[in-house]
Amino acid sequence: MATAEVVETGVTVERDTGSFRLGEWLIVALIHVCGISAILFVLAIFAFVFGEAAPLFWGDYGFSFAEFATSTHWSPAHPTSPHYGIVALFVGTLAVSVLSMALAVPLGLGAAVYVSEFCEGKRKETLKIVIELLAAIPSVVWGFIGVMVMSPIIIHGLGASIGTNILNGGVILALMSVPVIVSVGEDALKAVPDSFREAGLALGASRWEIVYRVLFPAAKNGLLAAVLLGVGRAIGETMAVLMATGHAVQIPTSVLDPVQTLTATIAAEMGEAEQHGTQFRVLFLIGVVLFAVAFVVNLTADIIVKGIRGKQND
Amino acid sequence: MTEVAQISISTRGLNLWYGDFQALKDVSVNIPRGKITSLIGPSGCGKTTLLRCFNRINERYGNVTTTGEITILGKNIYDEDVSLAELRKTVGMVFQRPNPLPISIYENIVFGQRVHSRRGTITRAAADAMVQSALEEVQLWKDVKDRLKKKATFLTLEQQQKLCIARLLPLKPRVILMDEPCSALDAEGTEAIETLIEGLREKYTILIVTHNMAQARRASEECIYMLLGEIIEHGPTTEIFLSPKNKQTEMYIEGRYG
Numbered sequence: 107m108a109t110a111e112v113v114e115t116g117v118t119v120e121r122d123t124g125s126f127r128l129g130e131w132l133i134v135a136l137i138h139v140c141g142i143s144a145i146l147f148v149l150a151i152f153a154f155v156f157g158e159a160a161p162l163f164w165g166d167y168g169f170s171f172a173e174f175a176t177s178t179h180w181s182p183a184h185p186t187s188p189h190y191g192i193v194a195l196f197v198g199t200l201a202v203s204v205l206s207m208a209l210a211v212p213l214g215l216g217a218a219v220y221v222s223e224f225c226e227g228k229r230k231e232t233l234k235i236v237i238e239l240l241a242a243i244p245s246v247v248w249g250f251i252g253v254m255v256m257s258p259i260i261i262h263g264l265g266a267s268i269g270t271n272i273l274n275g276g277v278i279l280a281l282m283s284v285p286v287i288v289s290v291g292e293d294a295l296k297a298v299p300d301s302f303r304e305a306g307l308a309l310g311a312s313r314w315e316i317v318y319r320v321l322f323p324a325a326k327n328g329l330l331a332a333v334l335l336g337v338g339r340a341i342g343e344t345m346a347v348l349m350a351t352g353h354a355v356q357i358p359t360s361v362l363d364p365v366q367t368l369t370a371t372i373a374a375e376m377g378e379a380e381q382h383g384t385q386f387r388v389l390f391l392i393g394v395v396l397f398a399v400a401f402v403v404n405l406t407a408d409i410i411v412k413g414i415r416g417k418q419n420d
Numbered sequence: 421m422t423e424v425a426q427i428s429i430s431t432r433g434l435n436l437w438y439g440d441f442q443a444l445k446d447v448s449v450n451i452p453r454g455k456i457t458s459l460i461g462p463s464g465c466g467k468t469t470l471l472r473c474f475n476r477i478n479e480r481y482g483n484v485t486t487t488g489e490i491t492i493l494g495k496n497i498y499d500e501d502v503s504l505a506e507l508r509k510t511v512g513m514v515f516q517r518p519n520p521l522p523i524s525i526y527e528n529i530v531f532g533q534r535v536h537s538r539r540g541t542i543t544r545a546a547a548d549a550m551v552q553s554a555l556e557e558v559q560l561w562k563d564v565k566d567r568l569k570k571k572a573t574f575l576t577l578e579q580q581q582k583l584c585i586a587r588l589l590p591l592k593p594r595v596i597l598m599d600e601p602c603s604a605l606d607a608e609g610t611e612a613i614e615t616l617i618e619g620l621r622e623k624y625t626i627l628i629v630t631h632n633m634a635q636a637r638r639a640s641e642e643c644i645y646m647l648l649g650e651i652i653e654h655g656p657t658t659e660i661f662l663s664p665k666n667k668q669t670e671m672y673i674e675g676r677y678g
């Protein structure tokens with residue numbers, strides 16, 4: 107009787123490990139597929155975007171890359187002589203991004219320092235939750251705020267004739283990038299060992315001196331990564347800038363000038379462009395440009411973050 | 421006058437609480453000037469806490485309450501007009517784990533002066549001289565003089581701890597607090613740091629926490645034994661080790677507990 111029981115349990119146990127092994131194998135396989143599919147998706151998307159744009163270079167589209175790269179003239183829908191110059195759009199994106207970063211970087215890093223170093227307990231928790239909420243606001247809502255709140259303020263406050271312009275888009279994008287910068291920046295500061303703060307304090311440094319003499323050098327890679335992620339967000343954002351920057355293809359001369367960004371151009375014109383026509387393909391080419399810019403920014407952020415990890419392992 | 425002049429740190433009825441937990445109980449002690457005093461006692465008895473009172477670095481935790489009086493070089497450090505920066509310039513601290521800042525060796529040494537002088541008032545030559553003399557005093561100059569621009573965190577632990585002592589020196593401290601400065605080091609490193617501390621004797625008042633009885637015996641002239649937040653015995657090291665007056669001190673020194 108006793109022997110039988112032993113045998114039986116033996117068998118059960120064996121069957122258990124068997125199914126466990128199978129289950130484990132399945133999970134591992136699934137994880138592999140997920141991991142590889144991420145790469146495949148990126149490649150597929152790039153192939154698709156590039157594939158739609160590529161015929162411009164060898165097909166008969168009357169498209170000149172030299173004009174595309176150097177002209178400020180963008181009139182794709184012109185019935186007889188359309189022009190496809192990316193420069194004004196690029197400058198539009200650049201202007202809005204630069205302004206938004208000029209606002210978001212000091213604000214975001216300042217907030218990260220405040221949350222990480224100068225507040226504690228309930229206030230810290232509350233702030234972190236609010237910042238996460240801010241990050242969760244859909245971009246179309248930010249667009250609304252740009253049109254309904256910022257625009258009247260700019261018109262009445264600064265006397266601008268049009269309220270949707272670089273300033274409006276820049277402020278909206280800054281507000282959208284700040285949460286990213288704060289949360290990544292705060293992580294970077296939090297990772298600085300407390301012993302460094304104590305070393306600084308014991309030498310007579312004030313809390314503020316600790317921030318810029320100790321924490322900034324110690325966390326500089328993480329903070330840089332935070333800023334670059336913010337930049338990435340600003341460059342890639344579409345809906346809010348579409349609504350807030352005011353559609354005017356031009357080289358701006360002041361922050362109160364409306365502009366049109368690369369992303370907004372694609373979003374606004376794709377619907378009207380003739381399938382596989384020249385304009386259609388040029389919009390895809392703009393997509394390739396955006397892809398390249400985003401890639402460079404992300405890669406830089408990545409290398410920097412890797413740099414931090416590498417150093418920590420030393 | 422002479423009595424006061426011989427005393428560097430003096431506490432009267434010092435109590436300290438972390439929240440509800442009382443870590444120091446009615447501590448009254450006089451620490452002599454220009455000598456090395458060791459602070460011994462079992463783990464958790466409040467040695468670190470007492471040490472951290474003397475540069476008021478305990479206050480960075482929000483839940484700390486202190487009562488009583490601490491006088492350092494004749495000045496009550498809780499007086500309104502005491503600046504924390506000045507206090508910490510006079511009272512330097514060396515930590516249990518070497519904690520050089522993640523900047524260059526050179527900048528680690530100059531850090532204190534940069535904090536305490538107005539921007540741009542330290543000349544290059546003055547800084548160079550400061551770095552060399554501080555590193556020479558801790559016998560580190562020969563080892564690192566060719567890589568002063570390298571990050572200090574890449575040094576060996578022993579070198580890091582020497583650097584942590586060296587960076588105090590340009591501030592011309594009067595008191596140096598050391599919290600188990602050798603506990604992260606191997607035997608060789610311990611010996612090197614002990615020699616170094618020995619060399620600093622007389623120039624500074626040194627208060628050193630240690631778990632190492634042999635070290636306390638070798639290195640210190642006076643010894644304080646603490647237990648559960650109270651000072652049990654304080655006297656010349658030889659007396660404490662040869663003929664402790666208190667039974668508990670005797671048991672601790674003989675290694676019955678701790």
Ligand SMILES: Nc1ncnc2c1ncn2[C@@H]1O[C@H](COP(=O)(O)OP(=O)(O)OP(=O)(O)O)[C@@H](O)[C@H]1O
Pocket residue numbers: 438441443461462463464465466467468469470481
């Ligand atoms: N920040 C803190 N918050 C709450 N309690 C603390 C804090 N720091 C220390 N304590 C408590 O105060 C008591 C004294 O701690 P302290 O670190 O001063 O002991 P110690 O004598 O230095 O011990 P060790 O020899 O282990 O370093 C301990 O019971 C400890 O748990």
Ligand SMILES: [Mg+2]
Pocket residue numbers: 467468469599
């Ligand atoms: Mg301790």
